[in-house]
Amino acid sequence: MESSYWKEFLAETASDLHRVARPKRLTQRRYEIVERNIVIGFFLLRRLIELHKVSSRVRDFRLKVFAWPSTGKLPTLLNNHREELYEFSKEHAQTKKPMYICNQVIHSYSIAMVVDKTRNWDSLLTVSDYDRKDCIWRIPVDVIVDLLRTASTDYPYQAKYTRNEKTGDYDVETN
Numbered sequence: 001m002e003s004s005y006w007k008e009f010l011a012e013t014a015s016d017l018h019r020v021a022r023p024k025r026l027t028q029r030r031y032e033i034v035e036r037n038i039v040i041g042f043f044l045l046r047r048l049i050e051l052h053k054v055s056s057r058v059r060d061f062r063l064k065v066f067a068w069p070s071t072g073k074l075p076t077l078l079n080n081h082r083e084e085l086y087e088f089s090k091e092h093a094q095t096k097k098p099m100y101i102c103n104q105v106i107h108s109y110s111i112a113m114v115v116d117k118t119r120n121w122d123s124l125l126t127v128s129d130y131d132r133k134d135c136i137w138r139i140p141v142d143v144i145v146d147l148l149r150t151a152s153t154d155y156p157y158q159a160k161y162t163r164n165e166k167t168g169d170y171d172v173e174t175n
Contacts, residue, residue, distance in 0.1 A: 103130075
């Protein structure tokens, strides 16, 4: 697999998200395209990590994300009133690796982009079916941009393969 085309998409998505002095007018079409590109971007990133097309530096990247705990009400397909489901006043920071966040986005039960008062993208709110009863995640756009840009320029040049007897396959470490 030639990863440069996938990484080019990550770079373009990061560019679409970064803060600008005069953001484009927010339309439903623009919103949906950005949301779609983020989901696709996180899927591509997960595949790049799984195929060792990025280095261990990207795989082990530490992302500062924020969790809002559940109020105890279970989200369903018919109630997406997030203010009733999560305690926004009790936000707390956590550090997660890219694969965890990729899976939250790819398997999102609920996902939404948030804009700030300047019409710049501010955060991604997402929660997978797995986490929906516990919390919803807020991922700052600056964190997403940093991760996607880092991955888009990361080309490992060395790999170490170690046979793993438990899995019957190889564990791979890249520079």
